[in-house]
Amino acid sequence: xxxxxxxxxxxxxxxxxxxxxxxxxxxxxxxxxxxxxxxxxxxxxxxxxxxxxxxxxxxxxxxxxxxxxxxxxxxxxxxxxxxxxxxxxxxxxxxxxxxxxxxxxxxxxxxxxxxxxxxxxxxxxxxxxxxxxx
Amino acid sequence: xxxxxxxxxxxxxxxxxxxxxxxxxxxxxxxxxxxxxxxxxxxxxxxxxxxxxxxxxxxxxxxxxxxxxxxxxxxxxxxxxxxxxxxxxxxxxxxxxxxxxxxxxxxxxxxxxxxxxxxxxxxxxxxxxxxxxx
Amino acid sequence: xxxxxxxxxxxxxxxxxxxxxxxxxxxxxxxxxxxxxxxxxxxxxxxxxxxxxxxxxxxxxxxxxxxxxxxxxxxxxxxxxxxxxxxxxxxxxxxxxxxxxxxxxxxxxxxxxxxxxxxxxxxxxxxxxxxxxx
Amino acid sequence: xxxxxxxxxxxxxxxxxxxxxxxxxxxxxxxxxxxxxxxxxxxxxxxxxxxxxxxxxxxxxxxxxxxxxxxxxxxxxxxxxxxxxxxxxxxxxxxxxxxxxxxxxxxxxxxxxxxxxxxxxxxxxxxxxxxxxx
Numbered sequence: 001x002x003x004x005x006x007x008x009x010x011x012x013x014x015x016x017x018x019x020x021x022x023x024x025x026x027x028x029x030x031x032x033x034x035x036x037x038x039x040x041x042x043x044x045x046x047x048x049x050x051x052x053x054x055x056x057x058x059x060x061x062x063x064x065x066x067x068x069x070x071x072x073x074x075x076x077x078x079x080x081x082x083x084x085x086x087x088x089x090x091x092x093x094x095x096x097x098x099x100x101x102x103x104x105x106x107x108x109x110x111x112x113x114x115x116x117x118x119x120x121x122x123x124x125x126x127x128x129x130x131x132x133x134x
Numbered sequence: 135x136x137x138x139x140x141x142x143x144x145x146x147x148x149x150x151x152x153x154x155x156x157x158x159x160x161x162x163x164x165x166x167x168x169x170x171x172x173x174x175x176x177x178x179x180x181x182x183x184x185x186x187x188x189x190x191x192x193x194x195x196x197x198x199x200x201x202x203x204x205x206x207x208x209x210x211x212x213x214x215x216x217x218x219x220x221x222x223x224x225x226x227x228x229x230x231x232x233x234x235x236x237x238x239x240x241x242x243x244x245x246x247x248x249x250x251x252x253x254x255x256x257x258x259x260x261x262x263x264x265x266x267x268x
Numbered sequence: 269x270x271x272x273x274x275x276x277x278x279x280x281x282x283x284x285x286x287x288x289x290x291x292x293x294x295x296x297x298x299x300x301x302x303x304x305x306x307x308x309x310x311x312x313x314x315x316x317x318x319x320x321x322x323x324x325x326x327x328x329x330x331x332x333x334x335x336x337x338x339x340x341x342x343x344x345x346x347x348x349x350x351x352x353x354x355x356x357x358x359x360x361x362x363x364x365x366x367x368x369x370x371x372x373x374x375x376x377x378x379x380x381x382x383x384x385x386x387x388x389x390x391x392x393x394x395x396x397x398x399x400x401x402x
Numbered sequence: 403x404x405x406x407x408x409x410x411x412x413x414x415x416x417x418x419x420x421x422x423x424x425x426x427x428x429x430x431x432x433x434x435x436x437x438x439x440x441x442x443x444x445x446x447x448x449x450x451x452x453x454x455x456x457x458x459x460x461x462x463x464x465x466x467x468x469x470x471x472x473x474x475x476x477x478x479x480x481x482x483x484x485x486x487x488x489x490x491x492x493x494x495x496x497x498x499x500x501x502x503x504x505x506x507x508x509x510x511x512x513x514x515x516x517x518x519x520x521x522x523x524x525x526x527x528x529x530x531x532x533x534x535x536x
Contacts, residue, residue: 013168014167014287015167015292017286017287018283018285018287019286019287019289020453024283025431025435025461029428030149033148033427034149046206046207048207051421059427059468061466062465063463066461071182072182073182148421149420149426151420151421152417152419152420153419153420154324155421159297159330161294163294163297164294167294182287193293193334194334195331195332195333195334196293196332196334199328199329200327200329200330203326281439283432298415298417302416314475315416316416316419316475339450341448341450
């Protein structure tokens with residue numbers, strides 16, 4: 001079952017660029033996280049509220065391929081698509097594309113899980129439901 | 135002569151929040167900088183291009199009053215108004231307001247100057263022109 | 269009564285530098301915060317533990333003068349001295365000095381207060397005691 | 403040929419922690435980068451100086467496994483070991499270990515290359531030499 005693609009527009013902020021004049025490597029991870037959290041809201045999951053309720057969404061693994069850097073003045077689109085990895089693990093396939101010419105900037109795969117405050121796996125029903133046949 | 139007010143909308147990103155659950159103090163400075171750079175573009179000054187040409191816009195002083203914190207999910211408006219401090223120094227009067235209820239979040243005053251690579255004062259003409267009577 | 273001076277050594281990390289090749293303005297605020305929190309530990313106050321106990325140390329105002337920028341490879345010393353502003357407000361007078369030649373980098377004054385989760389002023393006794401004549 | 407292991411101690415700074423009370427995922431990438439740059443200095447390569455000379459060290463791929471989070475007050479050791487991937491690509495195998503109990507925090511593999519300002523591959527001799535039989 002193919003999941004719907006979520007896309008978020010982000011404009012480079014100058015403080016995100018480092019001495020090479022390009023967005024610092026770690027900041028793309030910020031872009032990816034922000035897009036995931038905005039995506040999760042669209043399916044009814046609020047990272048901050050879950051956190052207050054004692055349900056922690058955590059990243060277990062991240063893989064990022066850096067194709068081309070973004071610079072000051074650039075805008076990009078950060079996409080996010082959900083995939084099931086295992087009963088308790090879910091993945092986000094994410095791309096960052098430069099808006100002006102659709103040039104690929106980053107390809108990423110982020111694997112997460114959900115735990116409670118005791119560190120036990122705890123998958124919110126609404127997240128589980130994303131993977132049910134409709 | 136009253137300068138036009140520039141305003142930029144910014145949405146809080148979760149990674150900008152610290153363990154108190156609010157936007158970390160230093161990140162408001164990022165918001166203010168981003169709004170200043172976007173404002174400067176509207177008057178024809180590009181921070182990154184100036185930098186490549188050897189003209190460095192630098193902050194000499196910043197004053198920030200913290201009225202109320204922003205949280206995950208909040209959006210804000212960051213304003214920016216130019217004022218002349220001296221022939222070679224210019225100020226930015228900036229406010230951050232929570233979008234939902236116009237609650238004041240930050241009041242700031244940022245004093246900057248412009249130097250060349252040798253550290254000598256060098257005010258771009260276009261910046262100087264902002265302060266001429268029209 | 270003169271308070272003891274606390275000093276913390278910090279080495280510039282390359283990701284803290286922006287496209288001008290110098291430490292980004294907002295990152296000095298990170299240095300100042302880190303030095304304050306390390307200083308507070310020396311008088312028995314742990315920012316994170318206080319936070320868990322529902323006591324929030326918050327910044328109300330910050331003033332920073334930027335004298336000279338730090339670059340990749342630089343090390344600095346961040347100092348911190350406590351001063352009483354009012355019964356419920358305390359100040360930190362802070363300096364950042366480049367280690368190699370003691371060149372002044374930043375002079376700052378940070379005014380804070382302490383509140384509980386209801387937003388009511390709540391000054392921890394150990395902080396109050398700092399201002400008693402010994 | 404086994405390369406020497408480089409290790410750098412880093413203490414968690416409170417602003418690096420997010421609303422979950424743990425170091426934000428992207429900040430581990432900052433730790434890894436800082437350790438790589440410090441390691442490179444020990445073999446005679448200065449990231450900032452190379453950058454000024456027009457030689458850009460760039461990350462092409464990063465893989466990070468998140469084993470356990472760091473919290474306020476934690477210290478860690480970030481290690482770095484060089485491996486050759488191909489004539490023009492080199493890898494860094496990196497670990498982050500909690501200092502107090504040697505608990506594994508992050509395992510990472512970072513693949514980089516070196517290019518000149520025209521985007522052409524350009525491997526500094528000193529980096530190339532790291533892979534020669536001694």
